[in-house]
Amino acid sequence: MRRPKIFYGWWIVLVSLMADGMKHGSFNRGFTVMYIPIEQDLGFTRTMLGLAEGLGRMMGGIQGPIMGYCTDRFGPRIMLAFGGLMSGLGFILLAQTGSFWFFLVIFVGFLSVGFRSGYNNASIMAVNNWFRRRRGLAMSVVSMGNGLGGATAPLVGLLIFTVGWRDACMVLGFAIIAVVIPLSWFLRRSPEEMGQLPDGDTPEAVASAAAAQTGQTSAIQRRQLQFGEMDFTVGEAMRTPSYWLLIMSTGFRNIVHAGASFLLHPLMVWFLEGGGPDVDGRYSIIAAALVGAFSFTNMVFNPGMGWLGDKVDRRKLSAICMVAGAAALALLITQSGQVWLLVLFVGMMAFAESANPLNWAIMGDFFGRRSYATLRGWQHLPDQLASMWTAMWMGAIYDHTGSFYWALFPLVALYVFAAIGYWFLPFPRLPQRLQAQREREAAREAAASGQGLGPETGGTAEAAGRAD
DSSP states (O other), X not given: OOOOSSOHHHHHHHHHHHHHHHHIIIIITHHHHHHHHHHHHHTOOHHHHHHHHHHHHHHHHHHHHHHHHHHHHHOHHHHHHHHHHHHHHHHHHHTTOOSHHHHHHHIIIIIIHHHHHSTHHHHHHXXXXXXXXXXXXXXXXXXHHHHHHHTTHHHHHHHHHHHOHHHXXXXXXXXXXXXXXXXXXXXXSOGGGGTOOGGGOOHHHHHHHHHHOOTTSOHHHHHHHHHOOOOOOHHHHHTSHHHHHHHHHHHHHHHHHHHHHHTHHHHHHXXXXXXXXXXTTHHHHHHXXXXXXXXXXXXXXXXXXXXXXXXXOHHXXXXXXXXXXXXXXXXXXXXXXXXXXXXXXXXXXXXXXXXXXXXXXHHHHHHOSTTHHHHHHHHHHHHHHHHTTHHHHHHHHHHHHSOSHHHHHHHHHHHHHHHHHHHTOOOOOOOHHHHHHHHHHHHHHHHHHTOOXXXXXXXXXXXXXXXX
């Protein structure tokens, strides 16, 4: 097969970027701008809205293993189309909300199910299959959808201000159906389906790169280049401490993200109120603009972080991002109301959020491609069950004290715990089946080249497994 001028994996990245942009622009970042209008129009308390977010995350956790299995079984194309249909209908139905219970059913049963079954879950699985050496960069480019969509938050705010939040929901719902479902057609499960290899490499290039590796690269990178990725089964991965430590670190990070992201706009308004009374709603306007700035800054950080993550240890880089996030939230505790501090907060939190694609690249590095979506789905179960409460208890603290002050201290501590977890995250030990597989592959390679295994290939497979 003639090699295409543009590796199709980059088209996968582009489609995933656009779909992720729709998700973040309408739900992750756009909904935080709708938060106060919905609260005021329907008379909901922040505890009630936090409950809706918590139940949505619980639903995401419960459906995670199921949707992960379905993505591995049926492919990312079907799952992205399903997610687009459910989330689009969810926004259309949300515009008809008249009671809290109807709101709860639509938010949990349509929006949460749709956005947490397709979109990122489908696209990241595809990107993990299409890339190996450039996995960090590819996933980070996809994560630019966070910033691309979030940068439209001021437009969502303008739309709400112009036509009201109900008509804004109708517009978002039809736009999602019209864009996301057609985009899903372009997703392909793996490069092998199209006669290609990950990263667009040729077999000769892979062999040459493997021979050129030195001791300066990690054991995981040498293993991938020399033998290809060692694909763990779900059971094999779950029996490694690395899988559960990665889940723990991700969970700490996402507990913070669940509250800080959902309440980003109200948090900023609360901080600004420390500088004096709000006049003509100017704090809300400033906060909406900074939500857009946050998303744009995150979009700028993501590709650079992905490129850097392909060059250095992704675990250590993720830990540094968590420390930046803890420092950013500590700034809000001052509630000084100074806009320049809020701008600094935006920059530091955007840097912290850029660790998200590094996290999923680490999982692909550790456990390969075979069961990636299922493993990621099982990760969502404890992750979502832990993070589902954050917006709820933060809202309850605000309702009872009129302040987010005491809610910020646990978030800072959780970011610190996540930093420690990422920093000390160990590589997984190869199970016996994969050690035997690597031994056979190494023996065939040695026989083909007429040479024994030397130190540069890691000695025997058993010794290489111990090194990993």
